[in-house]
Amino acid sequence: MRDDAYKILVIDDESDIIEFLTYNLKKEGYEIFSALNGREGIELARKHNPHLILLDIMMPEMDGIETCEKLRALPKLNKTIIAFLTARGEDYSQIAGFEAGGDDYITKPVKPKVLVSRIRALLKRYGKYTLEPDSQEQAGKIKRGNLVIDREKYIVSVNNRDLVLPKKEFELLLLISSKPGKVFTRDDIFSQVWGDDVIVGDRTIDVHIRKLREKIGDEHISTVKGVGYKFKE
Amino acid sequence: MRDDAYKILVIDDESDIIEFLTYNLKKEGYEIFSALNGREGIELARKHNPHLILLDIMMPEMDGIETCEKLRALPKLNKTIIAFLTARGEDYSQIAGFEAGGDDYITKPVKPKVLVSRIRALLKRYGKYTLEPDSQEQAGKIKRGNLVIDREKYIVSVNNRDLVLPKKEFELLLLISSKPGKVFTRDDIFSQVWGDDVIVGDRTIDVHIRKLREKIGDEHISTVKGVGYKFKE
DNA sequence: ACCGGTATTAACATAAAATTAATCTATTAA
DNA sequence: TTAATAGATTAATTTTATGTTAATACCGGT
Known part of the structure; x- marks a missing residue:
């Protein structure tokens, strides 16, 4: 074997x-x-x-x-x-x-x-x-400018400095970075990251966005007031 | 069926x-x-x-x-x-x-x-x-002359310069540009962009139209006095 | 049971957008 | 030509969405 x-x-x-x-x-x-x-x-x-x-x-x-x-x-x-x-x-x-x-x-x-x-x-x-912990290849890695998002490791590198993001923050980033430029409404985000049945308060997304911006830099995520958020192209 | x-x-x-x-x-x-x-x-x-x-x-x-x-x-x-x-x-x-x-x-x-x-x-x-059979639009983008309206990104390009419009302005533009030439009455616009339940004053639409004209140029939207507005063909 | 970190809520501040108000201009009908 | 009306314009105001910070609830790991 x-x-x-x-x-x-x-x-x-x-x-x-x-x-x-x-x-x-x-x-x-x-x-x-x-x-x-x-x-x-x-x-x-x-x-x-x-x-x-x-x-x-x-x-x-x-x-x-x-x-x-x-x-x-x-x-x-x-x-x-x-x-x-x-x-x-x-x-x-x-x-x-x-x-x-x-x-x-x-x-x-x-x-x-x-x-x-x-x-x-x-x-x-x-x-x-779950296998091949060492593999260096970019399977599962997304590069966006100075960011590298590694979904295997739940890690984001900003200018090659590794950051470990909490689950929700990571998934939020993963979602909006999956289509740079596209505006994700709060509903989109709730439904994708939180799920269709959980109910959380109004400010939850903002706070997560803020924490993300704090960690990866303000330049990546922009707000479209009244609509939602987008990952800059 | x-x-x-x-x-x-x-x-x-x-x-x-x-x-x-x-x-x-x-x-x-x-x-x-x-x-x-x-x-x-x-x-x-x-x-x-x-x-x-x-x-x-x-x-x-x-x-x-x-x-x-x-x-x-x-x-x-x-x-x-x-x-x-x-x-x-x-x-x-x-x-x-x-x-x-x-x-x-x-x-x-x-x-x-x-x-x-x-x-x-x-x-x-x-x-x-998107139900327009003939138009030259594709992938969520609507092209009208020197304008490109991208509703996924909530962006309007005027001669390839990107503009971010506030929600109501964007939706107003989206509405009237969806059928160039057709005159949209104030009632049409209220009910489509604002919704049938909100009540706002007379001058609200004018002001939004004005802001739009300011941003995308006067040449696109014309007034049909006593009736409404239309997006020029 | 406790600890450390994450997620969420709460309360308040701020900036942007929406709306109104006031005034002006153009068009139309008498 | 002029009064009446619809719309344009600008600035002021209100409303709303989001930002921000801190406090609290929650959860997995020891």
């Missing part, structure tokens, strides 16, 4: 499914761990720090949602991707998984080919910042 | 989500088409020329970003709005999204009410300013 292989943890109470998944994913070169229940799964996750967890929603005792919440509470797993396994036809509204911290879900039954390509897509998208 | 209904194309590999979206949007009177992958989606887009495309980012094979790029390459879709569907926590895909030509993001899961109101807002934008 190559030690740079992605580690995947499978948690499902049906051993048939575990076998199926293990077989197909091992064949692709991933390193697989498996557990038959949530408790055991959490233990393994803690021990092996997997890149990806496949988590069955329907399990006796501790179900997938609950397990997911517990997993998300472990700080060392904050970069781990969690994908739920759900039975086809399960009502979409029932799938509270995203709220519990899940990243995606995969419906069973799933054909091996589809399974593999979805796993690959998941790891491709998130894998960038 | 009314044939004046907006056409919406949904592209997502999860049939549950397709169902959820289709159900909620059909109920609102939209005409829905759906595809389970990018290739199929592009085909349908080509065939039906939808007003709006909801596009999942995470899909096996061709992902949303790639699909979007291919869609944007089709000239007949240059007026189509593309909104990405993203899972919460997938914040990092945003960059690529706008760069690929997306107009907005909708985070899953989304409550039906929120979904509908966001879709409505998106389509409102479409109808208001």
